[in-house]
Amino acid sequence: MRDVAIVAVGMTPFGELWQSSLRDLFVQAAREALDTVGCPRPDSIFVGNMSGGQFVGQEHLGPLMADHLGYAGVPATRVESACASGGAALRAAYFEVGAGGSDLALVVGVEKMNDGADVTDVLATAADQETEVYHGITFPGLYAMIARAHMETYGTTEGDLAVVSVKNHRHGAMNPKAQFRREVTLEDVMTSSMVADPLRLLHCSPVSDGAAAVLVCPLERAREFTEKPVKLRGSGMATAPMALADRADPAFLDAVSLAACRAYEASGIGPSDLHVAEVHDCFAIAELCVLEALCIAPRGEAAELTRAGETTHGGRIPINTSGGLKSKGHPVGATGVAQVIEIVEQLRGEAGNRQVMGATIGLTQNMGGSGASSVIHVFERV
Amino acid sequence: MRDVAIVAVGMTPFGELWQSSLRDLFVQAAREALDTVGCPRPDSIFVGNMSGGQFVGQEHLGPLMADHLGYAGVPATRVESACASGGAALRAAYFEVGAGGSDLALVVGVEKMNDGADVTDVLATAADQETEVYHGITFPGLYAMIARAHMETYGTTEGDLAVVSVKNHRHGAMNPKAQFRREVTLEDVMTSSMVADPLRLLHCSPVSDGAAAVLVCPLERAREFTEKPVKLRGSGMATAPMALADRADPAFLDAVSLAACRAYEASGIGPSDLHVAEVHDCFAIAELCVLEALCIAPRGEAAELTRAGETTHGGRIPINTSGGLKSKGHPVGATGVAQVIEIVEQLRGEAGNRQVMGATIGLTQNMGGSGASSVIHVFERV
Numbered sequence: 001m002r003d004v005a006i007v008a009v010g011m012t013p014f015g016e017l018w019q020s021s022l023r024d025l026f027v028q029a030a031r032e033a034l035d036t037v038g039c040p041r042p043d044s045i046f047v048g049n050m051s052g053g054q055f056v057g058q059e060h061l062g063p064l065m066a067d068h069l070g071y072a073g074v075p076a077t078r079v080e081s082a083c084a085s086g087g088a089a090l091r092a093a094y095f096e097v098g099a100g101g102s103d104l105a106l107v108v109g110v111e112k113m114n115d116g117a118d119v120t121d122v123l124a125t126a127a128d129q130e131t132e133v134y135h136g137i138t139f140p141g142l143y144a145m146i147a148r149a150h151m152e153t154y155g156t157t158e159g160d161l162a163v164v165s166v167k168n169h170r171h172g173a174m175n176p177k178a179q180f181r182r183e184v185t186l187e188d189v190m191t192s193s194m195v196a197d198p199l200r201l202l203h204c205s206p207v208s209d210g211a212a213a214v215l216v217c218p219l220e221r222a223r224e225f226t227e228k229p230v231k232l233r234g235s236g237m238a239t240a241p242m243a244l245a246d247r248a249d250p251a252f253l254d255a256v257s258l259a260a261c262r263a264y265e266a267s268g269i270g271p272s273d274l275h276v277a278e279v280h281d282c283f284a285i286a287e288l289c290v291l292e293a294l295c296i297a298p299r300g301e302a303a304e305l306t307r308a309g310e311t312t313h314g315g316r317i318p319i320n321t322s323g324g325l326k327s328k329g330h331p332v333g334a335t336g337v338a339q340v341i342e343i344v345e346q347l348r349g350e351a352g353n354r355q356v357m358g359a360t361i362g363l364t365q366n367m368g369g370s371g372a373s374s375v376i377h378v379f380e381r382v
Numbered sequence: 383m384r385d386v387a388i389v390a391v392g393m394t395p396f397g398e399l400w401q402s403s404l405r406d407l408f409v410q411a412a413r414e415a416l417d418t419v420g421c422p423r424p425d426s427i428f429v430g431n432m433s434g435g436q437f438v439g440q441e442h443l444g445p446l447m448a449d450h451l452g453y454a455g456v457p458a459t460r461v462e463s464a465c466a467s468g469g470a471a472l473r474a475a476y477f478e479v480g481a482g483g484s485d486l487a488l489v490v491g492v493e494k495m496n497d498g499a500d501v502t503d504v505l506a507t508a509a510d511q512e513t514e515v516y517h518g519i520t521f522p523g524l525y526a527m528i529a530r531a532h533m534e535t536y537g538t539t540e541g542d543l544a545v546v547s548v549k550n551h552r553h554g555a556m557n558p559k560a561q562f563r564r565e566v567t568l569e570d571v572m573t574s575s576m577v578a579d580p581l582r583l584l585h586c587s588p589v590s591d592g593a594a595a596v597l598v599c600p601l602e603r604a605r606e607f608t609e610k611p612v613k614l615r616g617s618g619m620a621t622a623p624m625a626l627a628d629r630a631d632p633a634f635l636d637a638v639s640l641a642a643c644r645a646y647e648a649s650g651i652g653p654s655d656l657h658v659a660e661v662h663d664c665f666a667i668a669e670l671c672v673l674e675a676l677c678i679a680p681r682g683e684a685a686e687l688t689r690a691g692e693t694t695h696g697g698r699i700p701i702n703t704s705g706g707l708k709s710k711g712h713p714v715g716a717t718g719v720a721q722v723i724e725i726v727e728q729l730r731g732e733a734g735n736r737q738v739m740g741a742t743i744g745l746t747q748n749m750g751g752s753g754a755s756s757v758i759h760v761f762e763r764v
Binding site: 066 | 462
């Protein structure tokens with residue numbers, strides 16, 4: 001297949017955006033990406049969205065969004081893998097552009113969560129209805145069980161989880177598009193309300209509205225659009241048993257590990273080559289589990305790596321310089337694309353005071369449900 | 383990109399399948415396809431589904447279905463474009479396999495509509511919530527307006543619509559997997575209950591459960607699996623304004639016309655080369671509009687073509703030999719894949735008493751909403 005590059009990005013602020021509808025958010029992010037490169041007409045549109053149907057009563061987002069963007073006629077499809085929908089949409093575009101089916105693909109992740117729906121109930125439809133949700137579990141509960149398993153196996157503490165939140169808020173405070181642009185202290189985290197023991201409010205990502213867009217084209221045509229293309233070096237995707245109870249080790253994310261192996265193999269890049277990464281910290285424990293599944297930390301040692309400051313801005317391998325889902329916000333379908341935007345901006349040297357000096361290789365890790373699906377992409381400045 | 387072929391198919395009966403859940407239907411169709419070629423493990427899974435979230439409270443169908451099929455780990459993604467979800471899922475697999483991202487892709491369309499949800503309300507989320515649904519319109523109403531526009535412009539009559547239903551029921555009576563395996567008369571249709579003037583009950587496709595699966599691989603490897611591969615010669619997709627009121631001519635389906643142009647160009651096949659086609663007759667009027675958009679009939683002449691028997695089994699270009707959505711049933715996410723199965727069986731000479739003699743080239747046309755999206759594929763026996 002042809003090599004593929006990201007040539008433009010656009011993103012709404014993330015937050016409680018009561019004045020913007022689902023389609024408004026989509027158009028705002030897409031228009032920003034298109035406008036930066038002279039408003040080309042895309043050949044295809046991919047919409048990453050978890051649940052427009054349940055959140056705002058709207059399925060069939062492909063044609064709706066193409067139409068509202070002024071591009072009725074353009075092929076447009078929605079791709080869904082719960083909170084990994086954005087990453088899955090980019091992956092679909094990657095193969096379509098790589099195969100020659102499209103020369104310019106617009107990928108937009110979008111979610112409108114604040115609009116009256118019971119968000120916890122809607123999100124729970126990303127877990128197994130028959131063996132999990134029917135019995136009353138929700139996502140904070142599922143990740144709390146993952147946290148308990150990690151604590152039991154590796155001695156991880158509540159304080160370790162809090163360090164992740166403090167770090168990501170420190171990063172998010174520097175991100176003008178983050179939902180929570182303020183730092184929090186260890187004490188703030190450790191005294192915040194208990195949501196699902198041991199996860200407290202400040203261990204949990206928020207309910208957010210937002211959209212994020214990237215423009216994808218063959219690498220050989222990238223310089224028609226920008227002087228700073230970012231090559232998509234490889235894509236890896238994997239699944240794992242849907243229900244937590246069906247997994248061999250609830251504290252280890254098999255889908256992430258398998259997707260990482262595939263992405264590393266496809267890109268020829270290993271974990272030690274990475275300069276920066278955005279990972280799916282929907283809950284603080286998720287960031288620790290993901291770092292271990294990515295082989296950025298050995299099993300059971302992600303907390304130590306985090307406490308040592310190696311994953312903070314200025315450390316050896318900065319993780320979630322955007323603020324992560326925790327501080328930047330988590331409009332679920334948009335998250336996977338927003339992660340890509342942070343890495344693209346880092347590799348272009350355009351991340352402002354969050355810039356990781358000398359970064360040329362980065363990774364995004366997007367995850368659905370309690371880790372039943374994961375999509376990983378590796379990027380390089382060219 | 384690499385040439386791509388269909389090497390196996392599997393399908394549940396369509397109907398009110400109260401004893402089968404969404405995941406049961408998926409596994410039954412997928413297993414049938416895989417078993418016919420020695421149970422290979424797919425490299426990737428694509429799920430075409432319109433609204434598991436609203437129909438049965440289940441999103442994130444990729445990993446759930448991979449898991450229940452016994453293939454946790456395999457990359458699995460849901461693709462949605464309302465009632466064109468099945469066609470859109472095949473298109474995504476086509477490009478992934480074509481690009482070399484996968485060597486064996488399983489594509490399954492599935493929908494469980496009979497499970498307690500208000501089906502009309504759920505389906506309406508495929509129309510524009512803000513400018514159409516909010517004001518009370520549903521899909522029978524939208525297609526009734528399309529029918530009125532067609533009648534006004536071309537003089538199409540209620541009897542013309544009935545001829546389509548009679549033909550498709552005649553075909554469906556020969557399909558052991560059809561929901562309604564019985565013929566109906568013109569009088570049956572013309573005296574059935576009015577649903578949305580001028581559309582009567584027997585002009586409308588039913589509410590259905592079901593799943594349909596196809597296995598996709600590079601053409602060069604197809605004979606490892608079957609002696610009768612069917613080449614996917616080209617794919618075309620397009621969108622149109624979401625709201626009927628925003629279209630230049632409500633009686634002409636622009637998305638179908640544009641998708642057809644793209645599919646004809648990609649495949650090098652024109653409408654006069656086709657031996658058989660499955661088209662999206664969600665309502666009888668849709669079949670007439672689609673035949674005109676596909677250039678199988680000149681504008682305004684599809685009714686005449688149908689009345690002349692040219693689209694019936696034994697005619698010049700048999701349309702919907704499976705029974706179509708009207709008689710075979712319309713589990714919305716499954717429909718696009720079920721259309722492909724009928725064409726594959728026709729081109730393999732395995733369509734039983736529905737066989738179109740000498741058929742070597744066929745087309746499928748799948749459509750979302752009131753025609754805001756359409757996916758078209760062209761197939762050839764090789």
